[in-house]
Amino acid sequence: MSKKITIEPVTRVEGHGKVTIHLDDAGNVSDSRLHIVEFRGFERFVQGRPYWEAPVLVQRLCGICPVSHHLAAAKALDVIVGAGTGDGLTPTGEKMRRLMHYGQMFQSHALHFFHLCSPDLLFGYDSDPAIRNVIGVALKHPDLAVQGVMMRKFGQEIIAATAGKKIHGTGAIPGGINKNLTIEERDSFLKGADPMNIEKMVSWAQGALDFFKGYHAANRDFIDNYAFFPSNHLSLVRKDGALDLYHGVMRAVDAQGNKVLNDVDYQDYVKYIGEEVRSWSYMKFPFMKHMGKETGWYRVGPLARLNTCDFIPTPLAQKEFEEFRAYTQGKPNNHCMHMHWARLIELLHSAEVIRDLLNDPDLQKNDLVKKGTKQSEGVGLIEAPRGTLFHHYKINENDQIVMANLIVSTTNNNEPMNRSVNFVAKKMMNGQKEITEGMMNAVEIAIRAYDPCLSCATHALGKMPLEIALFDSNGVEIDRKKS
């Protein structure tokens, strides 16, 4: 008789998930699954609403990365109002949005590293869980904990200055932006009292990278081999191949580095991306249609982005990128734990981009919005902290949204997260009769590397019933419960 072991919730990921690990009669892992409850109702909810409301409405989806949804929706609506795809805005409109986006990227990556990842690195995944958290970090390495707090705060203040407010920001509107950056706001970021200025943020980002590289040098086996598996990688890249987290064309490479999606316009994403439904999961499994469901799945996020781009257009991050790429002889990096390395390179890049933007006088100009001939359909893609985020809308002659389709970053990573869980489960739990705290966290470490955002529409939902369905080997549901 097989046994099923359930680990829930997955701690230290943003939201809640459930992992089931199936053991066979010999006690070996026969299968494992990461179950995520995804709220699909939102797409129906926006139907019938005026299209210009979408950038604010979509922020209801997520309290962790509302800015990503805000901007992806605005980009889709740029197309609808005839302002082009991403690069058709006024310089001030585009650069203000970029500042908002890179502020979001900076705070999110800092938060992940200092407060989700660093406890594992500082204390080890098999250490006492009572200290393996950010409180433990604060006790043992207070300087790191303070840096994490202040970097997150800096990014949040960039968002507030560009989006207008912390909750339901209104900065991005169809065709542009509704405010510029005042001299006072700019100077508060450029010349703020220590440590709240951009130079300190760049310096701390470099320090975080050095910390990780030092840990990597001392723990190569763990960092290089933990949940290693080959995959395709997908992201936006700038038209010249540069890393660009705000706008670009869709590119995917396979595990050997061959381009399997060659810089295509994301307005046509439905030609290239399909979404598979599996009986046991609420969350779909995206794949590249021309490669099929079996081999067309892909990773998104920091690791994927550094595998698809040709270079990083800021000097400090480019230097780090060269070291990163050299580690795998220029081939795509398929090391799951190198996601942290890639994320920190992006952290540094984001700080450099913010610095460049703050020094750009276009941010104080007043030409904020551009519009042209209205269209009935638009797609907006953006590289959110966790990976590529798709927003797609159609409107009718009354300006009402009649169709919305969203593919969020965590959905894009559904298959690779499941593979990571399976890899670790087989390595750690074969032949084991009991699961120790260390083993449980080993599975969670693999998930956390993706920084998944699960069911994050409202924090209170974490306290609401979670529906669990059980299926037998024939795919037949044998039980269903609510927690």
Next chain:
Amino acid sequence: MTEKLIPRDGLFLYFYPMKRILVYGFGNPGRQDDGLGPAFAEMVENWKNAAGLTGVDTDSNYQLNVEDAQIMSEYDLVVFADASVEEHIRDFLFDRIEACDAEVKYTLHAASPGYILELCKEIYHKQPETWLMHIHGHEWAFKEGLTEEAQKNLQLAFQHFCRWYQDLKS
């Protein structure tokens, strides 16, 4: 007595707190009653402005997060407000919060006030007196606006807060 506690006509002009107080509501106003926390903070902000109070600040966000430890460190007293789905809380519950790392099930999605207080203590060596106003909510759909039941609970919670504030000053 209760009548006097309802904030109108500048009744609280005479209460100048010695302590710096932060009222911090958290939740997603785009999910119906999950917006109770920010609504509470907004109510306090309006009351403060109408009464001309100093020393009371308000703030709101989707959820608590680590940077709130730094914000907390600047106050003597912090009141968090949050929506609650707990059945045993009929309308509201006003609870004193202790710094807490023992019960942390850490997701940054739902960092608790006790956890943020613990972080404040460890990083900034400050431990402001901290309270949590749990306000019972009923509906959580993708929609703005509180339900009628939640609005009643919000009023009750706010009136209790006003009484508590007066006691604090007396």
